[in-house]
Amino acid sequence: MLHTKINVSVVLFASLLPSAVSAANFGGPDSVDNTIQEQTAQKRSWREELAKEGVTLGIDYNAVGFNSANGSEGNSVNTSGGVARFYGQWDIVGRDTQNIGSLVWKIEHRHAYSDIPPKDYAFLSSFSGKESLGYIGLIQPAFNDQGGRLTNLYWKQRLNNGKTSFIVGFQDVTDYVDTYALASPWTAFSNLAFQTGAGTIGLPDDGLLSLSAGHMITNNIYVVAGMADANGRSDIEDVFEGFDTFFNDNDFFTSVELGWTASQEQIYTDNIHLTYWHIDPTFNDDGSARHSALTSQGLNYSFSYFVTPHIMPFLRGGFSLEGDAALYETSISAGFGYFSLGAQNNNLGLAINWSQANKEAWGTNDSQSVVEVFYNMQFGDYFQLTPDLQWINNPLLSGESNAFVLGLRGRIFI
Numbered sequence: 526m527l528h529t530k531i532n533v534s535v536v537l538f539a540s541l542l543p544s545a546v547s548a549a550n551f552g553g554p555d556s557v558d559n560t561i562q563e564q565t566a567q568k569r570s571w572r573e574e575l576a577k578e579g580v581t582l583g584i585d586y587n588a589v590g591f592n593s594a595n596g597s598e599g600n601s602v603n604t605s606g607g608v609a610r611f612y613g614q615w616d617i618v619g620r621d622t623q624n625i626g627s628l629v630w631k632i633e634h635r636h637a638y639s640d641i642p643p644k645d646y647a648f649l650s651s652f653s654g655k656e657s658l659g660y661i662g663l664i665q666p667a668f669n670d671q672g673g674r675l676t677n678l679y680w681k682q683r684l685n686n687g688k689t690s691f692i693v694g695f696q697d698v699t700d701y702v703d704t705y706a707l708a709s710p711w712t713a714f715s716n717l718a719f720q721t722g723a724g725t726i727g728l729p730d731d732g733l734l735s736l737s738a739g740h741m742i743t744n745n746i747y748v749v750a751g752m753a754d755a756n757g758r759s760d761i762e763d764v765f766e767g768f769d770t771f772f773n774d775n776d777f778f779t780s781v782e783l784g785w786t787a788s789q790e791q792i793y794t795d796n797i798h799l800t801y802w803h804i805d806p807t808f809n810d811d812g813s814a815r816h817s818a819l820t821s822q823g824l825n826y827s828f829s830y831f832v833t834p835h836i837m838p839f840l841r842g843g844f845s846l847e848g849d850a851a852l853y854e855t856s857i858s859a860g861f862g863y864f865s866l867g868a869q870n871n872n873l874g875l876a877i878n879w880s881q882a883n884k885e886a887w888g889t890n891d892s893q894s895v896v897e898v899f900y901n902m903q904f905g906d907y908f909q910l911t912p913d914l915q916w917i918n919n920p921l922l923s924g925e926s927n928a929f930v931l932g933l934r935g936r937i938f939i
Contacts, residue, residue: 554709554793556700557612557629557677579620579627582613585938587711589643589668591913595928597651597659597920604646605638606668612677623687631677631697635669643668648922658930659923661852661882661893662724663717664915665932667710673761676732688789691738695764697731698753701739702780703800704793705829705839707862707874715913715932716897718878719858725843727804727821727850729778732759734767741789749782755807755816776805793829794837800825804850814849819885821848837862839876849885856880870903882921893919909936 575581590605610633618626637643641650641657643665650657658664679694692701699708699721707713708721718724737751755778756770770776784798803822807815825843832838838861845851860876875898884890899913913932920928 554704554706554712557614557631558627558681579616580613582611583938584611585609585711585936587668587934587936588638589665589715589932589934590638591643591646591664591715591930591932593658593928593930595658595923595925596656597923597925598656599925600656602641602646602656602658603639604641604643606643606665606670607636607638608668609634610676618682624683624685626680626682629677629679629681629692629694631675633674633676635667635671635674637668637670642670645669651922657922658917658920658928659925660895660917660920660928661887661922662880662895662917663852664930665710665715666717671760674732674759675761675764676759678732679735685740688741689739691736693736694734695732695757695759695767696735696737696751696753698728698733698735698737698751698778698780699731701737701749701751702726702728702802703782703798703825703827703843705796705827705841706794706837707829707839707860708793711934711936712872712901712909712911713862713874714876714897714899715934716878716895716915717852718856718880718895719841719860719874719876719897722851723825723842723856723858723878724853724880725823725845725851725856726800726802726825727778727817727823727845727848729753729755729804729807729816730757730759732764733757733778734771744788745785747784747786747789747792749780749784751780753778755805776807778802778804787830795830797828798826800827800843804848817848817850819848819850821850822846823851835864835866837864842878845883845885847885849883851883852886853880854883854890866900868902872901874899874901887921889921891919891921893917893921907937907939909938910934911936 588607592603594601596602612631615628647660681692683690733753735753739749754771755776757767780802782800786792787795823845827841829839842857858878863873866873877896879894881892895917897915901911903909911934915930917928
């Protein structure tokens with residue numbers, strides 16, 4: 526995922542990415558190649574030698590904790606967890622051209638420190654009899670208690686002098702669906718309302734057998750599309766069953782995005798796009814709904830643009846047109862990122878979201894809102910610390926009228 530220090534300005538953003546990488550990089554800030562490119566610290570000699578052979582890699586450890594005195598039953602509730610990640614890219618074909626072919630991987634271990642993992646903190650823990658925030662939403666859904674998982678293992682091929690790329694293999698759909706510069710759960714907002722999908726996309730698991738492609742139609746207009754196995758699972762022991770479920774079950778998550786960008790190098794900073802998504806009904810072995818019991822589809826929109834070299838406002842959201850896969854029927858988010866605030870590598874984000882619950886999923890279409898502010902601070906070349914504050918107004922599953930949530934996230938990366 527891209528450290529937001531790369532986005533200090535539009536010009537600086539473009540200049541920091543090598544042309545062979547930026548030329549066809551349709552992925553978002555959490556794609557492996559963007560994650561690696563923003564780690565600009567001096568590498569040790571063995572990594573420099575690997576880079577000469579086309580192999581770049583990284584390791585990071587992420588930890589997060591949240592606390593609120595406003596649980597759904599009026600008690601204090603807290604959660605914490607961590608994620609270790611090993612990721613890399615091996616450029617094998619066309620290394621000295623813009624038509625590079627690469628093998629990409631990302632392996633993770635996700636674990637909770639507390640009884641409730643952060644993914645369950647908002648509302649899921651209440652289904653197991655434990656008190657939650659009572660908020661229809663997700664706060665840091667990437668921090669669950671899954672254990673070992675394979676998030677990426679795919680081939681990425683760039684063509685047409687970098688203006689076209691396709692990916693085949695095990696992918697995380699959030700790497701290419703509805704991306705923008707502040708979508709990263711590792712360095713930016715913690716609430717899903719300000720991440721990929723805005724709560725109105727019925728996202729499947731990560732690490733799905735998938736095919737995706739991106740193409741620059743003109744210098745400014747692009748299209749990105751993908752098809753992923755909706756029954757796939759990213760658990761290490763289950764992930765390769767995706768070959769069976771993809772070709773035999775024929776339940777898919779599909780998406781098509783049409784967008785405008787100031788240039789291909791600024792594809793998720795200066796950007797306007799409209800995304801259509803669709804997911805088939807999916808069920809667990811016991812017959813219960815997994816992602817959705819009904820066919821679900823919707824539209825998402827996004828606008829972001831650097832109005833100054835440091836300030837990027839955005840307007841994002843979406844509409845669930847049918848089905849029960851999405852959390853929200855309607856979601857509207859507005860905010861901004863202020864890059865290099867206080868120091869070159871420190872970034873602030875502030876946003877507000879209004880959401881209307883998906884009646885197909887919750888039996889109500891009442892509304893709630895949330896305000897989030899974070900400040901990402903980098904110390905040296907290898908450590909980030911991010912305090913985070915959220916105010917949730919009218920959490921729909923809570924007896925409280927407001928919930929204030931204080932969070933702290935840390936990241937060590939090499």
